[in-house]
Amino acid sequence: MKVEDVLESQLQKRKQNGSFRTLKIADPKQIDFSSNDYLGLAQVSEIHQPIEEFVENGASGSRLLNGNKQYHEDLESFLAEFFKGESSLIFNSGYVANLGVLSSIPQKGDVVLIDELSHVCIKEGVRLSRAQHFSFKHNDLSDLEQKLNKFHKQGGNIFIVVESVYSMDGDESPLLEIVELANRYDAYIIVDEAHSTALHGDSGFGYCCHLDIQDKIFARIYTFGKAVGAHGAAVVGSKILREYLINYSRQFIYTTALPYSNVKTIEAALNYRQNHPELWDKLQKNISLYHEILNQDISKLNSNHPIQGVIFKNNNDAIQFSNYLNENGFNVRPILSPTVAKGKERVRICLHAFNSEDEVRNLCHHINQYFK
Incomplete structure (x- = not known):
């Protein structure tokens, strides 16, 4: 045919x-x-006013070439402070950020356990990695612990990947209990905060910060295309995590950087949310x-x-x-x-x-x- x-x-x-x-x-x-x-931030003209001083229409390249600008690094410093992390790294969307993290960090011999209702970008990301990956029943702590116990003695690192709030059911992940399990089985937690970014807490710093467990999460992915009303995403975590992604995440390395107008909109929208x-x-x-x-x-x-x-x-x-x-x-x-x-x-x-x-x-x- x-x-x-x-x-x-x-x-x-x-x-x-x-x-x-x-x-x-x-x-x-x-x-x-x-x-x-x-929150209606995509419709607030105060956030999306034309930039007073023209800088450039586009970053003109990936950030490892000529695309790294001071405004990117300024935003990353702002985001690290806003989301209570050591450092952050900007990606062009939440989908791309999840691919970038999950395809590059888990190694051969590692195991990735993902909630069965996780977004497709999470599932695609782990498929691109060299690690084994398995699903556990949605928000089922017993099933998760059973799998943690099974893989704990095999050697290699174990990653637990969840969403703070799930995009189809609107329910929250039992993160406090997952943190306890991760501590018990020496696992690392990765949380997609797409549907809690800009919502939880007085400033909109997301569900992990709302629970005050941000320091217990290996990587947090914040998306700006939903409640922030803009476009793009950021991975928040340690400085080593940031440096590793810069060196090994193909989705970061080979992508043209976000333009100035987009970067300024993200910062303006988060400031607006914090003040309202x-x-x-x-x-x-x-x-x-x-x-x-x-x-x-x-x-x-x-x-x-x-x-x-x-x-x-x-x-x-x-x-x-x-x-x-x-x-x-x-x-x-x-x-x-x-x-x-x-x-x-x-x-x-x-x-x-x-x-x-x-x-x-x-x-x-x-x-x-x-x-x-």
């Missing part, structure tokens, strides 16, 4: 099982209950209101995070419910298998600090009406 025929055949399978993906531009008339802009703790307070009130109004018999996520959702047993039901909410003026998206497991398809609902109380009430009213 010609390659186009093979591709078309695969696409037809997606269409037949209801999982075919298309690109859509959000209707500006619809109320945003979909984006990861939890009321945004997190308002978001938490909207989350409480959502749970208060929504009928309790609806199959929904049990989440204290802005990530919420209504669960279905197949793709078609999720699509039908999503279309209903779209038609009534709400911007939401269905999450279909294979992105989530079969039987756990859902409509993902993201609450925001900028959603008014009336908007949240109206959304819940329509959800309740649908299930009547």
Whole structure:
């Protein structure tokens, strides 16, 4: 078969099982209950004002060539202090940062244990490494300890990789207990803070700092494309970790550095968040209101995070419910298998600090009406 025929055949399978993906531009008339802009920082003009003094349009190269600028190193110093770490290193996205860390640090003879619901970039990263890798049941400390006990005596290092908050279920990792297990079995913890960056704590320094365990985490990955409302990511950890990634992470070595405008936006957004703790307070009130109004018999996520959702047993039901909410003026998206497991398809609902109380009430009213 010609390659186009093979591709078309695969696409037809997606269409037949209801999982075919298309690109859509959000209707500006619809109320945003979909984006990861939890605090609305992507929409704050004060953060994204044009830069007064022109510096350059792009960094013009990778940072090991001509792309390393003073503004990169200034931001990394700022981020290390903001996230209470010894040092930090900027990557171009959270996806790339996870690939960079997990493909280069675990060595042959090491073992990487990842939560089964970890983001695909974590799974892809460990596949690129030379280490063995295994999944443990989601947030299941007993299963994790069983695997730690199994591999502890084999020699080599053990890495535990989790997300502080999971992107589809909005639930938190039991990090305090994981730290205890890591100490018991001499393991190293890597935490993806993508969905807690800029949220937890008065300043938005993430879940690890909120629990005051940042010094017990080998590497923390912070993403700026969600609640920060910008783009890029940073790995926070020791100076040795930073130097190692500069020397061995291909995703850092061979990538053109972030431009000046992007770097300044990250710093401005985090400063803005630090000076506006009321945004997190308002978001938490909207989350409480959502749970208060929504009928309790609806199959929904049990989440204290802005990530919420209504669960279905197949793709078609999720699509039908999503279309209903779209038609009534709400911007939401269905999450279909294979992105989530079969039987756990859902409509993902993201609450925001900028959603008014009336908007949240109206959304819940329509959800309740649908299930009547």
